[in-house]
Each structure stands twice: as C-alpha cells, then as structure tokens.
Amino acid sequence: xxxxxxxxxxxxxxxxxxxxxxxxxxxxxxxxxxxxxxxxxxxxxxxxxxxxxxxxxxxxxxxxxxxxxxxxxxxxxxxxxxxxxxxxxxxxxxxxxxxxxxxxxxxxxxxxxxxxxxxxxxxxxxxxxxxxxxxxxxxxxxxxxxxxxxxxxxxxxxxxxxxxxxxxxxxxxxx
Numbered sequence: 139x140x141x142x143x144x145x146x147x148x149x150x151x152x153x154x155x156x157x158x159x160x161x162x163x164x165x166x167x168x169x170x171x172x173x174x175x176x177x178x179x180x181x182x183x184x185x186x187x188x189x190x191x192x193x194x195x196x197x198x199x200x201x202x203x204x205x206x207x208x209x210x211x212x213x214x215x216x217x218x219x220x221x222x223x224x225x226x227x228x229x230x231x232x233x234x235x236x237x238x239x240x241x242x243x244x245x246x247x248x249x250x251x252x253x254x255x256x257x258x259x260x261x262x263x264x265x266x267x268x269x270x271x272x273x274x275x276x277x278x279x280x281x282x283x284x285x286x287x288x289x290x291x292x293x294x295x296x297x298x299x300x301x302x303x304x305x306x307x308x309x310x311x312x313x
Contacts, residue, residue, distance in 0.1 A: 139208055140169030142193060147202035149188050162188050165202070187223065194220045219288035225280035227272040233259060234268040236283050240291040258286035 147166045150159040162185040170176055178186045191197040192204045195214040204211040206218065214220075227236045235242070237258055238251035246254070252268075259268055262282035272280055 140205075141172040141174075141207055142168075142170040143203075143205045144168050144189070144192070145203045145205075147189075147192065147199045147204060149185065149192070149197065150200045163199070167202075190220075194218055196220075219291045221281070221284045221288050225272070225277065225284055227280055227283055229272050232269045232271055233264060233275070233283050236272070237286045237290050239287060255286070255290055258290045261289065262286045 145167055147163055148161070149163040150161050153160050162183075166185075166189065168176075178189060180186055188197055192199055193206065193211065195211045195218070198212075206215075228239065231239070234252055234255050238246075238255040241251045241254050256268070259265060262285055264279060264282055264286070267275065267279065272283070275283065
C-alpha cells in the first residue's frame with residue numbers, strides 16, 4: 139500500500155464572476171511510498187499548490203480520494219507538516235522559539251525546546267540567528283525557519299528519524 143495516494147482526484151473551484159467552474163485538477167492519480175520524493179512542476183495556476191493542500195488536508199477534492207498512510211484525508215492532521223509558500227512565522231517569537239513552537243505546545247521546558255530546535259537551525263544554515271526575530275531575516279532565511287520548524291515537529295513522530303539523518307548539501311552529506 140502506498141503511503142500517500144491520490145485516486146482519480148479532480149478539483150473544480152467555483153468562479154463567482156464568470157458563473158462557471160475552474161477545473162484545477164483533472165482525474166489525477168499518484169502514489170508515493172514512505173520517504174519517496176516527488177517534485178511537482180508546472181506553470182502558475184496549474185494546481186500544484188491545490189494538490190499539496192489536499193494532501194495536507196486544507197482542500198478537499200471535488201471527486202476522488204486522498205489517503206495518507208491508508209487513511210482518508212479529511213482535515214489537517216498532526217501526522218503531516220507543511221512549509222507554506224509564504225513564510226508563516228510568529229513575528230513575536232525569535233527563530234529558536236518559532237522552530238520549537240510545537241514542543242512549546244507540548245509543554246516542554248525552554249531549555250529542552252532549545253536543545254530540540256538547535257540541530258534543525260544548524261541544518262538549515264541559521265546558526266547564529268537563533269535569537270533574531272522574523273522581521274530581522276531575509277525571505278530565504280524565513281523560509282528556512284519554516285523548514286526547520288516542520289522538521290523539528292517531526293522529530294518526535296515515529297517516522298521523524300529520517301528527517302534527523304538529513305545533511306546539508308554543502309556539508310557533503312547524504313540523507
């Protein structure tokens with residue numbers, strides 16, 4: 139059984155101005171095994187984000203089914219993390235606390251949160267920026283904070299070990 143599966147998925151968005159529907163995904167089927175990497179390429183407006191939003195549980199297909207780990211996706215879930223196109227950092231928290239936010243919600247101490255977050259801050263090349271606020275970061279740096287936050291969130295998930303083994307390309311490492 140595939141880990142992520144889309145079966146004959148279509149999505150039509152209502153176009154209130156035109157009085158018609160906008161077909162965004164048309165009978166898409168795909169399956170991914172656990173730890174398999176997929177690159178989705180296409181022009182603006184072709185449905186890339188819609189497809190990812192369905193897997194995340196933010197959008198629902200007009201027809202067809204989306205499953206993760208054999209279960210239908212009906213809403214966002216704690217078993218999935220998302221790095222948005224636009225950085226979605228909490229502006230009142232520094233980098234370290236943004237990365238460790240999930241662990242704060244879990245009631246972990248500040249010291250433990252810092253220890254949990256630091257490897258991911260290092261991984262995305264933001265060592266030295268732990269106490270900087272989002273307004274003090276470039277757009278690319280903000281995106282890397284979001285990536286670190288998603289990876290740190292998965293750290294305590296049973297399958298998070300794969301994330302922990304990741305290495306930055308400039309360190310010559312391989313996952």
